[in-house]
Amino acid sequence: MKFAILSRNAKLYSTRRLAEAARDLGHSVRVLDPLRCYMRIANDDFQMHYKGRAMSGYHVVIPRIGASVTRYGSAVLRQFELMDTFTPNPSDAILRARDKLRSHQMLAAQGIGLPATVFGDNPDDTNDLLSMLGPPPHVIKLNEGTQGAGVMLTEKLSASRGVIEALRGLYAQFLVQEFVAEAKGADLRCFVVGGRVVAAMKRQAPKGDFRSNLHRGGRARGIKATKAEQDVAIRAARVLGLGVAGVDLIRSARGPLVLEVNASPGLEGIEEASGVDIAAEIVSYSAQRHKRRAAKRAAAKRK
Incomplete structure (x- = not known):
């Protein structure tokens, strides 16, 4: 199967791990800088070029689109979708997740707990x-x-x-x-792939800070999320339309509360903390979904 990974930097841990996992599972893979992709849009034709050459025939595209290139990156991803390439995280879902106000409104409307x-x-x-x-x-x-x-x-x-x-x-x-004081500077990252929590970690903020992000000096350890926490994480990803998501929760007196749903979650911290090969989970899920979609379309044509 032919995979593309949209990423500005092929050397980043998450991008590199996804490419390695795809090759290990027998797929061909290419890392594409979304800012070097350019498009032709017409009512009867969608084309994509990359560094002077036409691109076509990709079965799966995995987006690793940073916040600074959300608008253009999502347009490139949408063009892949229009060219019939499967993606675990559609362009519209990424835009929903990146907008905290919009995502909070959508989650709250479905009864998901939030601060x-x-x-x-x-x-x-x-x-x-x-x-x-x-x-x-x-x-x-x-x-x-x-x-x-x-x-x-x-x-x-x-x-x-x-x-x-x-x-x-x-x-x-x-x-x-x-x-939410009872969280005591800790949160949980539940990593959702294809409607399952495949790994979870607890992050603790460093002394003197309340932010538990690993990029801010937080510490992490792998845990098994409770059923209630897993259910909330899975529902949150589903509401936003994401097949792959990092759902950040805090434990409160009124149950798990969603802080954020990340459409491009990093793999390094949680793979190290949990010991789970999350990159392989993402690649396997994406390949299986593409195969199921192709089989459905073939069956529909035979009718």
């Missing part, structure tokens, strides 16, 4: 907005931040107002959430 969240635009409404949330501490997040960047904790109401005013002055989009 209470408020969002507003006009500075005149800041005081009432914060009163809707409740007393501090508050967690303020940039709408499209990743790896813990753009996440701030404010412990006083005046600090919350000051940060909000500063972000509005920069025309930044952000959310404000309740701080």
Whole structure:
């Protein structure tokens, strides 16, 4: 089977592991920089070129699209979809997951637990907005931040107002959430592939910080998520339409709460912590889905 991996850097751990897993499982694979892909769009023809050559015949494309190239990368992925290539994470699902406000609205509408969240635009409404949330501490997040960047904790109401005013002055989009103290600076990453939690890890924030991201110095160890946690993670990925997702949860007095659903989750930390070959899980799932889709289409043609 012919695989493509959309990634800006073939040497990144996650990209390299996916390529290795695909080759180990007998597939051909090529890493493509999405910014070097360019397209012809017509009502009777969709074409893709890469560095001066036409591309076609790919059975599966696995997106590893960074936040900085979300818009163009998702357009490239959509072009692959229009050229009948299977992807475990469709372009529209990636766009949903990258927009924290949109994804929170979608998850909450399906009854999935989240920290209470408020969002507003006009500075005149800041005081009432914060009163809707409740007393501090508050967690303020940039709408499209990743790896813990753009996440701030404010412990006083005046600090919350000051940060909000500063972000509005920069025309930044952000959310404000309740701080769940009982989580004690820890969260869970459940890695969902094809409607299953294939691995999970618990991440603990370093002393003096509340962000548990490994890129921020957090520590991780592999765990077995509870059934309730697995169910929430699987539902969250399904609501956003993702076949592969890293679902971040915190344990609270009212059950597991979803912090974020990552459409391009890193493999290094969780493979090391859990000992699970997640890259092989992703490749195997993608190949199986492509085969099932092809078999369905062949059966439909025979009727």
